[in-house]
Amino acid sequence: MKRIDYQVEDVEPDFEPLSEQFGTGDGGKIVLAAVGAGLGAAAPAISVPIAAGVAALDALRERVHKQQKRRQGTVLQAASERADTSPEDVVRRITEDDTYALLAAEALDAAARTRLDSKVASLGRSLGALLQDDALIDRESIWIRILSVIESPHIRVLRYFVSGKKLGNDGTYWTPGTEVSVQTVSEGIGLEDAVLPLVQDLLRCGLLMRPGGIDGGTPDSVYTPDALNEELRATQLGAELFVRLELAAEEF
Numbered sequence: 001m002k003r004i005d006y007q008v009e010d011v012e013p014d015f016e017p018l019s020e021q022f023g024t025g026d027g028g029k030i031v032l033a034a035v036g037a038g039l040g041a042a043a044p045a046i047s048v049p050i051a052a053g054v055a056a057l058d059a060l061r062e063r064v065h066k067q068q069k070r071r072q073g074t075v076l077q078a079a080s081e082r083a084d085t086s087p088e089d090v091v092r093r094i095t096e097d098d099t100y101a102l103l104a105a106e107a108l109d110a111a112a113r114t115r116l117d118s119k120v121a122s123l124g125r126s127l128g129a130l131l132q133d134d135a136l137i138d139r140e141s142i143w144i145r146i147l148s149v150i151e152s153p154h155i156r157v158l159r160y161f162v163s164g165k166k167l168g169n170d171g172t173y174w175t176p177g178t179e180v181s182v183q184t185v186s187e188g189i190g191l192e193d194a195v196l197p198l199v200q201d202l203l204r205c206g207l208l209m210r211p212g213g214i215d216g217g218t219p220d221s222v223y224t225p226d227a228l229n230e231e232l233r234a235t236q237l238g239a240e241l242f243v244r245l246e247l248a249a250e251e252f
Contacts (some may be wrong), residue, residue, distance in 0.1 A: 008093025068112035071120045071153060078252060083132040093131055103127065103141055105127045110148035116155070121248035123147050143244070146205045150241070153191075157198045158207055160185045161234035171250070174242040176234035179211050183228040199232065207238035 002007040080087040093110040096103040107123040114120060123144060163177040186195040211233055 024187050071111045071114070072108045074120050074252060075107055075124040075127065078121040078248070079128035079131065081251070082125045082128025083101070085131075090128070090131065090236055094127075099137070100131065103130065103137075103144055105214075106148060107144050114151060116150070116152050116245075116246040118249040118252075119147055119150065121252035122244045125244070125248060125251075140150050146207070146237070146241070149201055149205055150207075153189075154202060155241075155245070157185055157187050157195060158202055158234065158238055158241065160188060161208060161232065162239050164242065172242070174239040174246075178238060179231045179233045181231045183229050183230060186228055193228070202238070203232070206235055206239075207241060208232045 050149045076087045076090055080090045083090060094100040104127055107127050126140040126143045126147065130137040161177050162178050163175050164172040165175075167173050182195060182199055185199070186192055190196065190199070199208065209232065211231055234252050
């Protein structure tokens with residue numbers, strides 16, 4: 001499939017990549033340059049490595065910015081193929097409708113900042129699905145929100161809770177697995193207590209649930225584990241996430 005390098009400036013206002021990282025935005029670059037100049041004046045011997053560091057950060061900023069633009073282009077391409085229309089028509093429709101514009105902005109922002117390649121195309125497929133059929137807007141908007149949270153560490157955790165059965169050349173049949181303790185997951189991926197915020201994200205997204213609860217939620221209260229000995233299981237949404245990511249990976 002031929003890729004397109006589609007410009008997205010008309011869809012999403014330009015933003016500074018990694019603005020939360022000191023030194024990577026325009027403001028940070030100016031500050032670093034000023035600091036470098038000040039240190040160079042105070043200690044000429046270190047002015048050369050400081051200047052080289054500022055130049056390296058500038059190059060990093062440009063590289064990340066280009067990568068973000070490519071990923072946003074992939075979102076529009078995936079959306080156009082899912083909606084069976086042109087990328088130009090996708091842009092026109094999301095700029096003419098406030099609801100579409102907000103969802104597109106969320107998808108484009110999530111795609112620009114993710115490290116999970118299959119997530120980028122999956123965001124585009126969700127955007128294309130709701131453009132193709134208004135009846136899907138609620139469901140696909142939920143998936144855009146879920147995908148905006150999920151990254152590779154979440155997938156590694158969730159994989160312990162789902163079962164995948166290979167279907168020859170037709171992909172994998174994903175289903176919720178049995179109950180698994182958070183301790184088992186923590187030991188398996190070596191994160192210790194750091195696994196807890198990942199599990200809490202999965203619970204808030206409705207991808208995991210407390211045993212005995214209704215699929216997709218808990219009957220009595222919002223439940224977040226605060227200990228490694230808690231047991232959880234995947235929801236149907238948790239299994240569907242793998243279906244969506246697999247489809248996106250196959251097509252892009």
